[in-house]
Amino acid sequence: MAETVLAVKDLCKTFRKDGVETEAVKNVSFGLSEGEILGIAGESGSGKSTLSRLCMGLIRPDSGEIYICGERLGKDTVKSLRPKIQMVFQNPADTFNPAYSVGAGLMGAGSYLGIEKQLCREKISGLLKTTGLQESVLKRRPKELSGGQLQRLAIVRALLCEPRVLIADEAVSSLDVSVSANIINLLSDLRESLGIAMLFISHDLALIGHISDRVGVMYKGSLVETGAAEELLRSPSHEYTKRLLDARL
Numbered sequence: 001m002a003e004t005v006l007a008v009k010d011l012c013k014t015f016r017k018d019g020v021e022t023e024a025v026k027n028v029s030f031g032l033s034e035g036e037i038l039g040i041a042g043e044s045g046s047g048k049s050t051l052s053r054l055c056m057g058l059i060r061p062d063s064g065e066i067y068i069c070g071e072r073l074g075k076d077t078v079k080s081l082r083p084k085i086q087m088v089f090q091n092p093a094d095t096f097n098p099a100y101s102v103g104a105g106l107m108g109a110g111s112y113l114g115i116e117k118q119l120c121r122e123k124i125s126g127l128l129k130t131t132g133l134q135e136s137v138l139k140r141r142p143k144e145l146s147g148g149q150l151q152r153l154a155i156v157r158a159l160l161c162e163p164r165v166l167i168a169d170e171a172v173s174s175l176d177v178s179v180s181a182n183i184i185n186l187l188s189d190l191r192e193s194l195g196i197a198m199l200f201i202s203h204d205l206a207l208i209g210h211i212s213d214r215v216g217v218m219y220k221g222s223l224v225e226t227g228a229a230e231e232l233l234r235s236p237s238h239e240y241t242k243r244l245l246d247a248r249l
């Protein structure tokens with residue numbers, strides 16, 4: 001049986017600001033197997049990014065548990081588990097410091113992850129080939145590259161440490177249709193060739209249906225429905241999923 005690389009149990013996170021409480025994530029539980037793509041859909045504010053940030057250990061839950069490759073994520077393990085779980089963000093420009101070349105940015109990320117310099121250079125070269133980029137992009141600063149090139153470089157950065165789980169949070173939303181299709185194909189290929197599991201988060205249900213094995217639907221912080229992608233999109237059982245599908249038409 002495939003290994004469970006990410007397991008989330010009864011996860012809760014409430015934000016408190018100016019006397020207002022927002023239950024961003026409410027009792028969310030799911031498992032993600034090696035090589036599986038779980039799509040997460042849901043309207044704006046439903047808690048998708050909060051869930052991603054919790055799984056990355058960027059913020060701490062109020063209650064509940066997160067296991068990465070069987071090890072519990074917590075204060076003491078967040079740094080040692082970081083190489084196993086990586087994330088690609090919505091805006092590729094946010095991934096790299098505008099003051100440095102992207103090559104320097106990638107080497108800096110490698111150093112943070114404890115990857116020795118020469119090995120890091122070799123990994124970057126290999127990943128540039130995998131993602132269809134030329135070595136010459138490394139000398140450029142972020143503003144001298146297109147959104148598609150930058151998002152590919154963000155993927156290179158995320159893959160430097162050979163993670164078991166990749167979280168793509170609206171990773172193609174800022175790109176035009178053809179570039180977005182290329183990135184989606186790239187992510188699918190990476191799953192095939194490297195067996196990486198993915199949480200693929202998007203507003204776009206059609207896109208989610210296309211790339212995912214299973215789909216989870218978030219509504220007001222809760223995971224209201226999960227199921228095999230084709231089945232869930234064909235015959236959703238939750239009222240909210242039906243509305244989300246209707247809104248798409």
Ligand SMILES: Nc1ncnc2c1ncn2[C@@H]1O[C@H](COP(=O)(O)OP(=O)(O)OP(=O)(O)O)[C@@H](O)[C@H]1O
Pocket residue numbers: 015016017022023024042043044045046047048049050051203
């Ligand atoms: N740091 C924070 N402080 C206070 N409230 C927050 C914080 N981060 C998120 N929230 C609130 O938590 C809820 C969930 O936000 P989240 O960003 O997870 O939604 P989302 O599903 O990713 O939305 P979108 O599709 O627009 O990206 C929202 O109501 C948001 O305003």
Ligand SMILES: [Mg+2]
Pocket residue numbers: 048049050170
């Ligand atoms: Mg979000």
